[in-house]
Amino acid sequence: MSGAVAGVDPKVPVELRMPMAASPASVGLAWTLVEQRLLSWGLGEDARYDAHLILAELMANAIAVTPAAGCITVYCRRDVAGIALGVGDPDPGLPHNPAPVTELQPGDLDLRPEHFDDNGGWGLTIVTALAATCGVTPLPDGGKVVWARLKP
Template sequence: MDARIRKWDYFHILDNALLIVSELVTNAARQTPREEIRLQLSRDSYGITIAVWDAAHELPRAKPKTELTLEDLDLSEEAFDDNGGWGLHIVQALSTKCGVTGDPAGGKWIWARILS
């Protein structure tokens, strides 16, 4: 994906695109562990669309927004993974538009649009 965005000459949105891909793929892998997930990247004259498919029918839900400080986080080794769940907020902040589209064949596509 990195090479494709560079080939399209969208260097200025590369970091945001890679972070969005990371968040969407991570969510899909957690929703459907050990199952197929798909990544699609497309572009037009306005920017790129990143889409990730998984077989789950459950729609993603963002955690309620809240003010966090480092003191709020439990950074112990046992609870380290409990601090996640903010990915959809990151996707919303970095994209122009994002959403979920049901796939008639099953599952769903979660997508984000970044304008160039």
């Protein structure tokens, strides 16, 4: 990577790229490293909170489609357009656009203990709501990076 980014300390790299195990245990480590980078870039608490939610949702989706013992890659980049977070995985399947948000009624959820966590599907809706923009970039090896740009 070359060239300086306006308003960014040249001693602080403008991109963080971290290959990680496709495991829920990686989410906390990724957030710790990304948060330190966001702090070094002067990002405020509210923006870091949004970034945390976005990163957690993107990682959960990537982990879900990656085979056991596989790897994902976490990206955090600052450029003239702002800050983008992304997670790459080896699955070529594109995520589905989130459905429009509707008001849920208690009867819409299956709250039995054995199905309590099966009421998901809100991850990309959360990302879309918190991000200025988001998208998917296919990778040459057949995988993809799902990314979101933080609101300014």
